[in-house]
Structure formats: structure tokens, C-alpha cells
Amino acid sequence: MSDLLWPAPTASDPVDAVVSVPGSKSATNRALVLAALADDPGFIRRPLHSRDTLLMADGLRAMGVGIESTLNSSSGVPGGGDAWRVLPAPLKGHARVDVGNAGTVMRFLPPLAALADGEVRFDGDPRSYERPLGGVISALRQLGARIDDDGRGALPLTVHGTAGLVGGTVTVDASSSSQFVSALLLSGARFQQGVEVRHSGGSGGRVPSLPHIRMTVEMLRAAGARVDAPEDGGEPDVWRVAPGALLGRDLVVEPDLSNAAPFLAAALVTAGTVVVRDWPLHTSQPGDQLRDLFTRMGGSSELTEEGLRFTGGGSVHGLDADLHDVGELAPVIAAVAALAGSPSSLRGIAHLRVHETDRLAALANEINALGGEVTETADGLEITPRPLHGGVFHTYEDHRLATAGAVLGLVTEGVLVEDIGTTAKTLPDFPGLWDSLLTGTAVKG
Missing domain, CATH: 3.65.10.10 (Enolpyruvate transferase domain)
Structure with missing residues (x-):
């Protein structure tokens, strides 16, 4: 300290x-992930420039995504001259990602790494080793990913990407973090079978911070994904994302x-x-x-x-x-x-x-x-x-x-x-x- x-x-x-x-950290980092997985370039306007969002951008760059800072006073968006232009590219491995102590980075990027061509090594601050990550690791393994974490269920770890993931149904105990669900949903449209995420409840009961999952669902839909969620009359604690393309967007961050x-x-x-x-x-x-x-x-x-x-x-x-x-x-x-x-x-x-x-x-x-x-x-x-x-x-x-x-x-x-x-x-x-x-x-x- x-x-x-x-x-x-x-x-x-x-x-x-x-x-x-x-700008919202939660929206900025979700927007970066979705833009990286899109078929076309996109703009993220008025993004938050902070340690957590810069770590997310750098992690995506390490996997081959182009992220350029732009300043355009004629953008027509209030405060929107400050923007990131995101240029999607095939995700590459043989990369190292520093997550710092950012929950969104340590949880949202391993699913992308499973789609990369080659291994991606994740490390971070000492405190990041103590934060829950086992839900994401076990879920990705259920979906067919190979991950080396020496049995810790935590950082540091290596994801061995195979340029794709079959996907399908996965059960996860998300009672310690809603980010376990969001992490799988954000990349789910790029899995061959999409993804169905079922929260098991476990000993912890409810998923915390449900508004953050609703944010994930709304942003996925705005990017063109088909999503079924409990608040739409679906099964409790079950979310589905169908496989399909994601759209490059011009998004203004709240x-x-x-x-x-x-x-x-x-x-x-x-x-x-x-x-x-x-x-x-x-x-x-x-x-x-x-x-x-x-x-x-x-x-x-x-x-x-x-x-x-x-x-x-x-x-x-x-x-x-x-x-x-x-x-x-x-x-x-x-x-x-x-x-x-x-x-x-x-x-x-x-x-x-x-x-x-x-x-x-x-x-x-x-x-x-x-x-x-x-x-x-x-x-x-x-x-x-x-x-x-x-x-x-x-x-x-x-x-x-x-x-x-x-x-x-x-x-x-x-x-x-x-x-x-x-x-x-x-x-x-x-x-x-x-x-x-x-x-x-x-x-x-």
C-alpha cells in the first residue's frame, strides 16, 4: 500500500x-469486447479512459485487435470527438495480457482467448490472484477450452486458443460475481453453437448485480445478437445467446x-x-x-x-x-x-x-x-x-x-x-x- x-x-x-x-467503465469495457468480435469496424465515443479500460484495450491489442484513438470535433456527438475506433481482426495467440486488478478484464477476456489462434497468458496484480475466477475457468472447460491454472481456479493462467469453440450449454455458480455470466454471454455469439448459461445457485444463492447482466444483454442485442433472458419471460437464472455475426456500431458511452x-x-x-x-x-x-x-x-x-x-x-x-x-x-x-x-x-x-x-x-x-x-x-x-x-x-x-x-x-x-x-x-x-x-x-x- x-x-x-x-x-x-x-x-x-x-x-x-x-x-x-x-463514461461508464462497465459500458466501455463491454463495448470494447463486442466491437472486437464484430464483423465490421466500430466507434466507441466518450469512452472512459481509466486504468481498467486501458487494460482492456491493451489486452485486446495484444490479441491482434486494432484500437485507435481519434479526435474529431465535427463528430456531431456532444463530447463525442473523443473516441476509440475498433478494427476487428482474427484473434491471435502467443500473447500476454495484464489484467491489473480489473474484474472485467480478468473475466471477459479468457473467453476471447479461447477463440484465438494460440496460447494467451493472463497475469495481474497480487490481489487479482485472490479474486474469484473459477466459475469462468470451469465454464470454459465445460465448453471445450484448455486452460492451465495449476488447479488454482485463479490467476495466473494460460488459455490455449484453438481459433474457435464449440459452445453449447454450461452450468456455472455465479453467486460470487455476475461477471461470470456476462463473460460467457459477450463471446457466446462467436461460439459455434452459441451458449446457454445456467446459474447453479450453489451455496451462495442469488446472482449479485443483476443490472450488470441486463446491461450485457442490452448491448448484445444492440450489436445484433439474439438473446433470451429471464426478464423476458424465460427460465429463471438461464441466459441464451444464439450463434451469429455481431455488428460494428457507433456507440456513445453513458x-x-x-x-x-x-x-x-x-x-x-x-x-x-x-x-x-x-x-x-x-x-x-x-x-x-x-x-x-x-x-x-x-x-x-x-x-x-x-x-x-x-x-x-x-x-x-x-x-x-x-x-x-x-x-x-x-x-x-x-x-x-x-x-x-x-x-x-x-x-x-x-x-x-x-x-x-x-x-x-x-x-x-x-x-x-x-x-x-x-x-x-x-x-x-x-x-x-x-x-x-x-x-x-x-x-x-x-x-x-x-x-x-x-x-x-x-x-x-x-x-x-x-x-x-x-x-x-x-x-x-x-x-x-x-x-x-x-x-x-x-x-x-
Whole structure:
């Protein structure tokens, strides 16, 4: 962990700012995979440029996909002059892919590697070795892929691509990550028989973060794939992608609504107002649920032509909520709950123990170190607000822990956030954006 400590700014007045949040990481990385598998070139406009998305782009380049940065001021798309042009090519092996600590990269790219001509070696940060990957590995083996992982069910590993995969029906326990399902669906149209993914349930029960699978399904359909999903009246926990061509698209990436969480939280805890530009009217992003969750905690929101206007109500309420589908929002929500006027119970998020870090243990440890009272449960956190004091807030190289620490620092003097640079994983130049938020200038991601 870094020894660098960032003094989290404290708000002396209610915040009042307009925020442009960078593009969605989830949409950018899905778009890159689908564009790489398409029959024709495509454009991804307003992509997120962050560590996770650059690792995805570099991984695809290593397998022979052309990805070019373009700037075209006459594109006609607001902010759309910033784009990646993706040039599909036969996937090649004899490549090395660095996944960093990006769940989407470590899970989405091995199925593509099975379609490559030759072996592809995957490695990453030390923490990536501890993150669940066995579901993807076992599923690909069921579909006929050869993978060497020395029996770990985790990184590092080598996929021996044979320039194709038969595909068919596969059973996977996706209770630890919805990305296991998305990984197989994204490449499924390129399998000879397509793919049918059945979630077994296992000991973990439900698939977490279902909105992310719905995002995968919607983006597959927009690329021309035929997909059957449970929400369309199909079998529960069963998804099917038919074999077929994928279309090269001209896609504009939505703002990352989950990354809007700390900015909306700033309005809530300071009784201020934040406008998040270009908030979509209809979206599959889990972050859209912030409107409801933070309203329940004492704020109010309104969708306008400019975007989402969110205003804090002057007092913060505790929250009793099942966050199973929106676990990535939990760290910032926990920070807000620690500043509330009544207790909170956050449930359904046991899967956060195997994210960038054990987020439940980390949140409990760090909030308690500042004087809070947080207790871990089997599947969540019980939070009783207490007066907080300054101190070091460790982030465990986890971007969402870092933004949670920044929120606490808004109303708690002397909070020092360790390694704020880890936010670059999905939110480049977060410190600069945060400073702009507090000075009332437009915040442009």
C-alpha cells in the first residue's frame, strides 16, 4: 500500500456544483469486447479512459485487435470527438495480457482467448490472484477450452486458443460475481453453437448485480445478437445467446452513474446541490438506483434537460436496504450512513468480500478507526452513527474505499485518505474533480 496521504477537504458551506462524470467503465469495457468480435469496424465515443479500460484495450491489442484513438470535433456527438475506433481482426495467440486488478478484464477476456489462434497468458496484480475466477475457468472447460491454472481456479493462467469453440450449454455458480455470466454471454455469439448459461445457485444463492447482466444483454442485442433472458419471460437464472455475426456500431458511452455516488453524497451530507450532467432517462446502470437510495436518506432529485439535480435536505436518515443488485454503491452509502442521524442496515452484499478488497471488513475497520460504530454481519453491515474524528483512512488499493473516505472528510476534519490515486482505476483525477466540487466550479471528468 502507498504511504501517500491525501488530506480530504472539508466543506465549509453546502456544495453547489455542476458535474460531468466520465463514461461508464462497465459500458466501455463491454463495448470494447463486442466491437472486437464484430464483423465490421466500430466507434466507441466518450469512452472512459481509466486504468481498467486501458487494460482492456491493451489486452485486446495484444490479441491482434486494432484500437485507435481519434479526435474529431465535427463528430456531431456532444463530447463525442473523443473516441476509440475498433478494427476487428482474427484473434491471435502467443500473447500476454495484464489484467491489473480489473474484474472485467480478468473475466471477459479468457473467453476471447479461447477463440484465438494460440496460447494467451493472463497475469495481474497480487490481489487479482485472490479474486474469484473459477466459475469462468470451469465454464470454459465445460465448453471445450484448455486452460492451465495449476488447479488454482485463479490467476495466473494460460488459455490455449484453438481459433474457435464449440459452445453449447454450461452450468456455472455465479453467486460470487455476475461477471461470470456476462463473460460467457459477450463471446457466446462467436461460439459455434452459441451458449446457454445456467446459474447453479450453489451455496451462495442469488446472482449479485443483476443490472450488470441486463446491461450485457442490452448491448448484445444492440450489436445484433439474439438473446433470451429471464426478464423476458424465460427460465429463471438461464441466459441464451444464439450463434451469429455481431455488428460494428457507433456507440456513445453513458456517464458512469456509480461514479456519481460521491458527488451526490456530497450534496446530501452538506445540504447542498449537485447537478450531474447527461443523466440518462432510461438506463440499465446500477448507479441509477442512487436516485431512490439517497432520496430515502433525506435528499431529493429531479431529472432536468441538463441532467440529474440532487439536493440534500439538511438532515441525513439511516437506511435499511438490500443492496445485493447494487453492491458497488455500498462503500459510499456506508460512509453517508456513518454521518446519518439514525442507524442503518445494509444487507445482501456478502459478495463484496471478494472485490478489490474485502470491502465489508475494510469499511468496518476504517469507519471504526475514525470513531464510528460499524459491525459486520453475515451479508452486510450494521452502522450506528457516532461522532467522528480525524485520522488515516486506509483504502486497500480499492477505488471505492477511497471515494468513501473523501465523503467522510467533507464533514470530518483531519481525515487523511491513503493512496487517493487508486481512484484512477475508474475515475481519473478524482482529487481535482473533488476540489472543483468544493470551489463551486464546473466539475469536468
